[in-house]
Amino acid sequence: MADLSTRVGALTLKNPIMPASGTFSEELADVFDLDCLGAHVTKTITRERRSGNPVPRVCELNGAMLNSIGIPSKGAGWFVKNTIPFYADYDAPLVISISASTADDFARFAEEVSVPGVAAIEVNISCPNIEDHGKAFAMRPGSTEDVIRKIRSATDVPIWAKLSPNTGEVVEVAQASETAGADALVTANTMLAMAIDSRSGEIRLGNVMGGLSGPALKPITLRMTYQCAKAVAIPVIGCGGISTIDDVIEYLMAGARAVQVGTATFISPNTMPRLVGELDATLAARGLASVEALIGTARLSGETTTLAEYT
């Protein structure tokens, strides 16, 4: 068996496959043994109780979906008392995802949830569903640096910054996260989108706009993963549209040290354990001893020809 383990900063994961926030919960234990995953990542929570957005909260597209779930949250107290202990039964490290509407609230909340059992805090600074009109911290380097710096000073737990594809400044936002003290980046959250029923004229989400995820998102978040892995020294975790083993391998080759699987779990709840098995089989078939051997190996084809410059 190949060595599937991977390091994300100070954390060692037994394999690089983990769920994406919001597409995973304790209920998946009804389907398979959650300990076969590299890590567990919980749905974003907020400090205060929230009820989330109006229905319909999801709609399907061709090879993609939109969601405007929002962040329904039972609050910090409930989470610490009920959710964190559930995962204590497992060996896989627990990553919890948090959100808040100001940098100071983010920092206070991060401090409050830095409790035993939490291996890393993923800071969702990119949710298109919580801020006004889809604005998020991770759209600009300045707001990213400010929020990560405040969170950094409030906790010693590793911080994973979850970035947004809804920005023209991917590299600058990634570097701002690193400068401010993030331990890893997750690329990326959903892309802000909408859909209309062409027959009835009805907007297909109760919240009008929502986040695009699933296979259609992959080329965009793969590109972000590549850009970020080139631009920062901290580890990058790929996320967006992964459903097959080839998707996993592409992200690793783009420079990701681990990957998160979201929407694909809705289509087949066994996607993640299947990918763990297939990763092992693929490494064996290619004669590779470890996951490490794939990371960052994407290169331009030797056949690339530089074309003539017009003068």
Place this chain on the structure above:
Amino acid sequence: MPASPCVVPDTTSAPLTLGRQRSIHEVEARIKSHDWVNGQYRLIVLAAPDTVLDCRPGQFFHLLCPQTDRFQPYFRRPMSIYSYDREKGELAFLYKVAGAGTSAMAELETGDTLNIVGPIGQAFEIKPEWQRPLLLARGVGLATLAPLARECASLGRSLTVICSARSPELLMSTELFRHYGAEVITVTDAEGNSGVESLTGLIEGLIASRGIDAFFTCGSARLTRMLQDIGSRHGIGGQVALEQHMACGIGMCHACVWPFRRADGAVNLRVCREGPVFDLQEAM
């Protein structure tokens, strides 16, 4: 295939060997038969392994509809269990051919396979004091209520079933309900006896004549509200099976929430997890 680092749960019927309880399974089931019941509804019967046949009335499966030339559904589609039979190893769904997913499913033929996830959700509960239940089904809601009728029959309950549809040709399963010993009443829009007013009169008459002491319903928000009214006036409880758009189907995404009244205020519950069967009076 090389030994995998974790048990890869089946898309076949291989049993899982891990210690923790696995109640929901993803399996490929072969189609034994697939027939039109009328112009809009199809009955699909699957050869299903024992692992998924530990079902109860009111539960559902999440079906992966195929990709075809004409239809490319992405999400799974939730379907109530119409019947299950452990001895024959059979599981059946009765469904209305509507949009992309169900139209794609309608193209499946005997011998093809269908990927199913289940059984999922909370089942109907027939409380001991509910001796004379009334089942009210609108449209395909009767698919959900059919296994409940069988369970009522096996528990010796005196059963009344009202089937409501747009027209007489779209009424289904009335013989099946009679076979379970039910008194079956049909109403249709075409005959003009399916409106709330005439149904209210009919049901109040049945309360008086047959001593109805519980309501079960599925398939219509309008009829659910009507039963809530009649129920609160006559002190009759019951349950409703709800439908809501789903993504994950197993409780992870919070797409399928519905509001409910509780003593301490309104709550949003997941139809796929806390439901699809809920207390009749609590549903908003």
